[in-house]
Amino acid sequence: MKSLHRAIETIHLLDDLAGEDTFFTRLSPLAKLGSLFVFLVTLASLGTDQLASAFLLLLVLPAGYRLGRIPWKQPLRQLVPVLGMVGAIGLMNLFWFQGPPVPLGPVEVPGGIGVLLLLVLKAIGCVLGAYLLLATTSLEKLACALQKLPLPQVLIISLLLTWRYLVLLLQEGDRMASAWRLRAPENRGIPWKISGSLLGLLFLRSLERAQLVYESMKLRGFQGRFPEQGTIGSLKGNLLLFGGTLAWCLFCRVCLPSFIF
């Protein structure tokens, strides 16, 4: 139940941060999306022999968080379950990986450790990069930006509505959990025996609320495309962000020689 609260707070915090007036929030969503895409593609393309590049590539994230005035506590908390999962998979490589040792700057580490480290770095980059985008750009602005790309409209609307409906699901779950807690104070948590029926009820109620939200959108003229949301920031700022990210990614991927470490 506390975790439901926390999840709702996380989403609200992201909405709050995206609504603030900072250098990042003023930039074009397309520029931010493009920069994240370049960053993630570069990170994904790095192999175990490029651990140093992966470390260096991630340095762009603290700069982004600083410019966006985003607190670190929440995103680091989001990392915990991801790192747990990735770490478990990566740990298996310590025993099963048969490849040669990999360079980490001036030293060499066993291949299994190299794979584990790479997986962890990629996970960190993905989670913190995506969080940075969501904390500086509202979903609605992102949807408008995505509409300018040759992507299926259904995909964009699904993405946006999934985010909005997720909040409804969590709120309904929180409401039901609170009602349970108040009406069954002697129970610690919800027993397994009835969790199935409660889950079904949760989905039904969330579906009803989602239906109401959708009806409200239709009644106010929504016909499958999201309207434009505000300004797109200065051209210089957008170019600086995208160009800077691209240059840094190219440097880390292509130009960085391993001997400087």
Next chain:
Amino acid sequence: MAAILTLSQLQFQYPSLRPGQDPVPVFHDLSFVLEAGEKVGLIGSNGVGKSTLLKLLVGLLPLQEGCLSVCGLPLTEQTFPAIRRKTGYVFQDSESQLFMPTVESDVSFALRNAGLPAEEVEQKTEKALAQVGMEGLARRQIYRLSGGQKKLTAIAGLLTQEPDLLLMDEPSAALDPRNRRKLVEILRQLSCAQLIASHDLDFIWDTCDRVILLADGRLQEDSSAHDVLSNQSLLESCGLELPLRLQKI
């Protein structure tokens, strides 16, 4: 002047969920007319079909039998967008009506959808927020609003559309006395036709000139607000009571 709303022999029933089960009838042979600028209250006991009727009027439920014309247009799938542009609907649960992150973005949603220029959107949004007394909260996140503030935000969102017909489902629910009074003043000042479904008979007394009373799926009475709301025997026969101001406590 053409009527804003015309219902003729309207019938509606909810389909049965299981085979062999009878459908649930809601109302039958419902007919009335609403003229431009008229303020009409829709009252009846729980489950009589007030919310169902309002949903029918904006095409959220399918028209089964009868004729329905809204703002001069027959209610069909082709005319839904045009009718919805001319009508405003306030949900019973305003939490579900608000879907954008901030007050300003939600209130201006319909205007942006209509493709209006940014300046005009800003102007109309500010005007609507000022009308409901929320001008200082334009940048506030929706989740931080109280229940009453959410209701006022939902109403502001509809005022931007300058509707010809305003449909409201329990608008005074969750409002404190001050906001309730504010809402009464706002509705009195609006010149558009209004159809207000409410259990708050005092609110209906304050805002409506005419009242339609539904009971047992039929129109029991359609008369002036004063005549209907002061008729104790009529109200009690339909599962209601006199407004609080007329009750001797």
